[in-house]
Amino acid sequence: MTTASFKTKVLTANRLTDGISVWLGANGEWVFSLKDAFLARHDEAVAALTAAGDQAQADNRVVDVSVIEIEETPCGPRPYRLRERIRADGPTIAYAPAAAARASEAA
Amino acid sequence: MYRYDEFDHAFVAARVSQFRDQVERRLSGDISEEAFKPLRLMNGVYLQLHAYMLRVAVPYGTLNSRQMRKLGHIARIYDRGYGHFTTRQNIQFNWPALSDIPAILEELAEVEMHAIQTSGNCIRNVTADHFAGAAADEVADPRPYAEILRQWSSVHPEFSYLPRKFKIAVTAAERDRAAIQVHDIGLQLKKDAQGRLGFAVWIGGGQGRTPLLAKKIKDFLPEADLLSYVTAIMRVYNLHGRRDNKFKARIKILVHETGVEKLTQEIDAEWAQLKDGALKLPEADVAAINAYFAPPELAPRAEGWGELAAWQKSDSGFASWVGRNVAPHRHPDYAMVTISLKPIGGIPGDASADQMDAVARLAQEFGHDQIRVTHEQNLVLPHVALADLEPLYRALLTDGLATANAGLITDIIACPGLDYCALANARSIPVAQEISNRFADPARQADIGDLKIKISGCINACGHHHVGHIGILGVEKKGEELYQISLGGSGDENASIGQITGRGFGPDQITDAIETIVATYLANRTGADEPFIDCYRRIGADPFKAALYGSEAQAA
Structure with a gap:
């Protein structure tokens, strides 16, 4: 059953082999972009997500499985928590060496 | 520096082989994550927000060029072209695939490095003064003793499952560059009136959610008694340290709750059983370890x-x-x-x-x-x-490595924060970057002088914010990042824990707040020869609070 305050949810995890952040897609596969995640808009769908997560963990495909809340925006799903936004978008800093070198030159 | 003997090589190789097998079994599904997690942590492998992280030990912060080149190779081949040097004198790689980590460990073993005891409730990498072996003010090189402690503590069966992690730091000068007073055990190598080497021993320092300075429990411990006395400390901690509450499990809490006098009595009683036994350091062994750290032959270059x-x-x-x-x-x-x-x-x-x-x-x-x-x-x-x-x-x-800012306001310590770390509540790196950019002008930095800013993205305090002259702690409040400021911390021989100024600042306000603090210092210092920390200790927090919070501060 869904209440008025229900927030859309997605299932996220880290891939076992390399730890990369993944989300459960509509086709049941783990996808690399939050945009492609399956959006659970009612309690029954959330229950299905949870079951899928438990199964994926048991199958040793992913680790650290969790259901997170997202806001549906015109640009796609956006997690409420900054932590999850950073997981979805990657570090907010230019961490690659080329960027670091540019910063150094500016020093 | 220390070179592996046959035993060391065989031990590290066996450990790599063991972990390779564990990883293979994990990837094939033979062992669960629950079973694997403690095994990977024992080998320095964490799971962060975006990937695994491998923390590699750099014992007492000492590397040779072959080892540094290997770290570069690992960054290039197995990671994304960089590594992150930490406040524990270690290095972390932020993007290794689990399936590659056995190969990385094998490569590290080739240059006598590993990731053992860089995680878990054990004795972690022993840290030391980074100027050890070269500084004019040291009584002797502290690294041989750090190495003796490393060898003694490596997979020590009695101390591999402590109530909580345990950190030891060693220095050998009155000027403390190793922050020994914020370690579980701090050792200051010194000489007595007869010129014999020994240690002042401090216990119970630490940062995290309960920052406490260490208490000195021995003014002079003879060199030969190092291991027996440290063992006595560890035994008392292992016996009485709390295991019911992770947040109260460090030795600092035991010292605080028991009282340093009572605890010292217990340590001394334990030590009395140990001091004349097998743990007494033989002179020949100390000399052998010292030989590894013989200074290079420095020809006159007048x-x-x-x-x-x-x-x-x-x-x-x-x-x-x-x-x-x-x-x-x-x-x-x-x-x-x-x-x-x-x-x-x-x-x-x-x-x-x-x-x-x-x-x-x-x-x-x-x-x-x-x-x-x-x-x-x-x-x-x-x-x-x-x-x-x-x-x-x-x-x-x-190579972009000549920034002339050691000890200045832009020489900021920052933990990885929420950009990487699964424990973090707020980002640290962007805050450091914005402050660095704001104070980029070399003349302005020189005018401000010595000032240590330290930033942590959570209460665990990997960014040492408690001992920053200006400390910044990132927290999450109502889903937003908020930064608390503390002032007056110091990690040197005049160690102090910083005091929180008041309410926190948002990400778009924190750099301005630092600017306000700096302006207050510049307006109040007696002259350019009074550094920030001295000025703060002289005038106290009030002028800074008034500048930061205005009438709000007066009302409080």
Whole structure:
């Protein structure tokens, strides 16, 4: 059953082999972009997500499985928590060496 | 530096082989994550927000060029081209695939490195003064004792499952560059009136959610008793340290709750059983370990004096760099060089694979093959002739490693924060970058003088914010990042824990708040020779609070 305050949810995890952040897609596969995640808009769908997560963990495909809340925006799903936004978008800093070198030159 | 013997090689190789098997079984599904997690942590493998993280031990922060080159190789081949030097003098790789980690560990073993005991409730990497073996003010090199402790503590069966992690730091000078008073055990190597070596022993220091300074429990412990006494401390902690509450499990809480006198009595009683036993350090063994740390043969290079003066006169950039990043060596013709990993607007502690290669090359060419990692997330070449400073500086400039800011406001410590860390509540790196950019002007930095800003993205305090002259702690409040400021902390021989100023500041306000604090300092200092920390201790927090919060502060 869904209440008025229900927030859309997605299932996220880290891939076992390399730890990369993944989300459960509509086709049941783990996808690399939050945009492609399956959006659970009612309690029954959330229950299905949870079951899928438990199964994926048991199958040793992913680790650290969790259901997170997202806001549906015109640009796609956006997690409420900054932590999850950073997981979805990657570090907010230019961490690659080329960027670091540019910063150094500016020093 | 210490070289592996046959036993060390065999031990590390066996450990790599064991972990390779564990990883294979995990990937094939033979063992669950629940079973695997403690195994991977024992080998320095964490799971962060975006990927696994491998933390590699750099014992007491000492590396040679071959090892540094290997770290660069690992960054390039197995990671994304960089690594992050930490406040524990270690290095972390942020993107290794689990399936590659056994190969990485195998490569590390080739250069006598590993990731053992970089996680878990055991005795972690023993840290030391980054100027050890070169500083003019040390009584002896502290690293042999750090190495003795490393060997003793490695997979020590009694101390592998402690109530909580345990950190030991060693220094050998009155000027504390190893922050021993915020470690579980701090050791200061010293000499008694007869010239014999021994240690002042401190216990119960630490940061995290309950910051406490260590208490000195022994003014002079003879050198030979090092292991028996440390064992006695560990036994008492292992017995009485709390296991019911992770947040109260460190020895600092035991010291605080039990009282230092009572605890010292228990330690002394335990020590009485141990001191004349097998743990007494044989002189020959100490001498053998010391031999590994024999200083390099430093030939006289007196020509450097005249050359240095001339170079400084002709190049103001070089002169600034020498003024900030070059410290006196105990040999008058040599110097200790800090290589800043804090470029303006850069990521504190990060080095690219190319930069690691460059440092390795320069250490070979100019630095007697020795490199140090500092707990302030910089690198050091401890033995550079004055005559080589100018060509070294030119080469560092080319590689983006010549930022002349050691000890200045832009030499900021920052933990990885919420950009990487699964424990973090707020980002640290962007805050450091914005402050660095705001205070980029070298003349302004020089005017402000010595000022240590330290930033942590959560209460665990990996960014040492409690001992920052200005400490910044990122928290999450109502889903937003908020930054608390503390003032007056210090991690040196006059250690102090910073005091929180008041309500926190949002991400778009924190740099302005730092600007306000700096302006308050500049307006109140007696002169340019009164550093920030001295000024703060003289005038107290009130002028800073008034500047930050205005009438709100007066009402409080």
